[in-house]
Every structure is written in structure tokens, then in C-alpha cells.
Amino acid sequence: MSCKDYEQNIYTYPELSAKERSHLDAHLQNCRSCLTLFQEVQQTQQLINQIAEEKVIPPHAARLTGSIMSKIAQPSKRAFGEWIIELLLSKRSKFALSGLSSVLLFVFCFQFFDDPAQFKASQASSLTNSVILNAKLFRENFSRHKEKRTLFADCRSPFQSNQYYLNCVKTKLK
Amino acid sequence: MDPETELNLIRKSIDGDHQAFRQLVESHQGLAYSLAYRFTREEKESEDIVQEAFVKLWKNLSRYNAQYRLKTWLCKIVTNLSLDYLKSGRKKKVMSENNFPAKSMIERVVHEDELESEELKSIVLRLAEQLTEKQKVVFILRDLETLSSEEVCQTLEMTPGNMKSNLYHARLKIKDGLQKIYKTKLI
Ligand SMILES: [Zn+2]
Numbered sequence: 001m002s003c004k005d006y007e008q009n010i011y012t013y014p015e016l017s018a019k020e021r022s023h024l025d026a027h028l029q030n031c032r033s034c035l036t037l038f039q040e041v042q043q044t045q046q047l048i049n050q051i052a053e054e055k056v057i058p059p060h061a062a063r064l065t066g067s068i069m070s071k072i073a074q075p076s077k078r079a080f081g082e083w084i085i086e087l088l089l090s091k092r093s094k095f096a097l098s099g100l101s102s103v104l105l106f107v108f109c110f111q112f113f114d115d116p117a118q119f120k121a122s123q124a125s126s127l128t129n130s131v132i133l134n135a136k137l138f139r140e141n142f143s144r145h146k147e148k149r150t151l152f153a154d155c156r157s158p159f160q161s162n163q164y165y166l167n168c169v170k171t172k173l174k
Numbered sequence: 175m176d177p178e179t180e181l182n183l184i185r186k187s188i189d190g191d192h193q194a195f196r197q198l199v200e201s202h203q204g205l206a207y208s209l210a211y212r213f214t215r216e217e218k219e220s221e222d223i224v225q226e227a228f229v230k231l232w233k234n235l236s237r238y239n240a241q242y243r244l245k246t247w248l249c250k251i252v253t254n255l256s257l258d259y260l261k262s263g264r265k266k267k268v269m270s271e272n273n274f275p276a277k278s279m280i281e282r283v284v285h286e287d288e289l290e291s292e293e294l295k296s297i298v299l300r301l302a303e304q305l306t307e308k309q310k311v312v313f314i315l316r317d318l319e320t321l322s323s324e325e326v327c328q329t330l331e332m333t334p335g336n337m338k339s340n341l342y343h344a345r346l347k348i349k350d351g352l353q354k355i356y357k358t359k360l361i
Contacts, residue, residue, distance in 0.1 A: 011342040015316075015323050015334075044349040045317075051295050052318045058207040058224070059217060068199050068225050069192065072232045163236075164190045 001027070003034050010038050014045075095138070102134040175201045180244055188235050195235075199228055202244065205319070206252050212314045213256035215299070223259065227251045242328060249321070249329045253311055294352070301351040305344050312337055313344035 009016055009024050016024065028035045058064050155168035175183075186194035206227055210220035230251050238247070302313055315326045316337075327337050 008338065008342045011345045012338045015338050015341065040353075041345065041349060044345065044352060047291075047294055047352075048298060048317050048345075048348070050291070051298060052320050054295075056208040056211045057204060058221065060221075061203065064203055064207070064221055064224060065196065065199050068203070068228045069196055071225060071229050072195065073192065 003031060006031075006034055007037070010034065011041055013038070013041070098134065098138045102131070102138050105131050105134055177243065181240060184235065184238055184240075184244065187232070188238070195232060198244065202248055203228070205245065206248055209249060209252045209314070209319055210256050212318050213253070213310075214259055219259060219264075223252060223255045226255055243325075246321075246325055246329045249315065249319075249325075253315070253329065257307060257311070297352065297355060298348055301348045302344075304351075305347060308340045309344040309347070312340040313348075316341055317345075 006024055006027055009020060013021070013024070028038055155165050155172070180198070183194045183198050187198060203224055206224045207220055210223040210227075211217070214220055214223070227248060231248060238244075302310060305313060311330060312326060312332075315321045315329060316323070321329065323334065323337065326332070327334055330337070332340075
């Protein structure tokens, strides 16, 4: 091995394996120029060690901890995908969809009654029935949703994560 | 903090225990701040980086791999945030204008009989600013924050050979930079 081959190891002496180190030590005993370089590197490293020993401490440690803790206490913004999944799984969607279909049926029905030429008593009564049925479904979903809301109210906490809320709801549903 | 206590606190934090997380913050924020400061050399920016790092840690804690110490994971987050900051150009212009070799500093150094240790240190820090990104990261983690070689490799996901090579170039550049100043002084 030439002197050039030892150069990197001279600079990284503390990182060498025992074997590499003894190899280099043996060379340093016989090579003046490598020994000089080794000593120079050691001098620079001593200076760097002095810098390392000067510990950098946060000037306002307690305030720093405080602001970190208040940041994690804020409920995190929900990812859009997560929100959609929760919405589809919830009773809220059923409630919304049955409400919407009731409204559409009412609109359709009134349009139908407005046009006497197409009016047929049997059709009208079946339509009225479905409107009533839809309204009932809507009311049921609504009241069930309200029930659930009060049931899960204590799961909602600004100090807990969404995961905590979901877990809490899951336990209650069991 | 011993590894067992740490793991226990991490588990509690994953379950949403804020007090457990506070203990983790209190025992690790010093290291996080020091590391951020070594990169940015700005107090306010370092505080912001530390806050962001712990919020990230909290959000991703469920993905914690118990094989590693929290320290290396935190160092990785802080290092990445610090590098983002250095690259973003948010760093004050004053700092880059002050970059070594500043004329006034060399003149001052040249005219003194002996290099003051404080000046030497600030020269080393300025030389470190000139290193490539990888060299700088390895130098700060290994030589200034005195992490073990294994910790550095783990933090940066670097092979020991790669780490050693970067460390070699960093130390070489700093030593050469210092020597140039000595030579200027002798002329
Ligand atoms: Zn030699």
C-alpha cells in the first residue's frame, strides 16, 4: 500500500476498525510524512472537539416544550380521503340521501298534480304513499342520527386525535 | 433515558398520552435544538424546526420502529428540516454575505501574533458551511453532535464506507482551510 492509500484512514482514525487501525499504526512508525499528516489531522480534530464540547442549549426550554405540547393538542386537520370514508360509513349519508330523495319526490309530485291532463288517481295515491314513506324514513334516520350523536359526544375531545375518536366510537358500537 | 423507559413512553404516547409525550420532548428537545442550531445558526429558526420536528414525530409515532432509538429518528427529522431550510433561501442574506473568507476576518487574523481560539472556532464553522450537503451533515452529526458512527449511518441511511468517505472530505477541507490561513499569517 502506498501513502496515498492511507490518507483517508489518517483522517478517519476514530472510525477505523481495530484491524485497520493497527495496519495504519504500523505504517506510521515507518513513514515520516504520513506521521506528520496524522499529527496535523489530530490537531484540527482537537479544535473541532472544543467546538463540540460547547453545548448548544435552547434559550427558552420550558417555553419551547410548552409550544410543542400546545401544537400537538390541536385537533389535526383530517385528510380528505379519510373524511369521505367516514362520511360514507356514517348514518349521516343515509340521512342526507333520504332527505334529498324526499325533496325530489315532493317536487316531482307537485309538478304531476299541476298537469291535469296526465293526472290519474291511482298513480297519485301511490306517489303520495311513497312521499309519506320517504318522509318517515327521513325522520327515522334523523332521530337515530341524533341518538348516535349524543352517544358519541363524550368521544369528541379537542385534546385527542381522530384515531382516539374512531376507537372510542368502535368500542361504543360493540 | 434508558431504552426501556423510552419505549414505554413511546407506547403510551401512541395511545394518546400527552404527559408521556411531554417527557419525551423534555428529554430530547435539547439534542434537537442543538442539531438544528448547528445547521442554521439561528435561534428562532432552530426553535421552529424543533417544534415542527416534534409535531411530525407525534403524528407518525404509530409507525415507530422499535429497532431504532428515538434519537436517530428525531435526528433524521431535524436534519431534513434543517436542510430544507438552508435550501429554501429563507436563511438571511446577511449570513451568506458574511461567508468565509471574509476580508476583515483574514486581516484581523493576519495581524495578530496568535490565532485566538474563538476566532479559530468561528473559522471552522464558516469552513463547515462551505461543505457539500452530505459532507456537512456527516460532519455536524459525527464531529459536532458526537453521535457514534453507527448512529450517523442509521440516521442518514448511509453505508459505513459512504459515511467515512464524506467525513474524510469534510475534515480534509476544514484542515486545508485552516492551513491556508496559517500560511497567510506567516507571509
Ligand atoms: Zn506514508
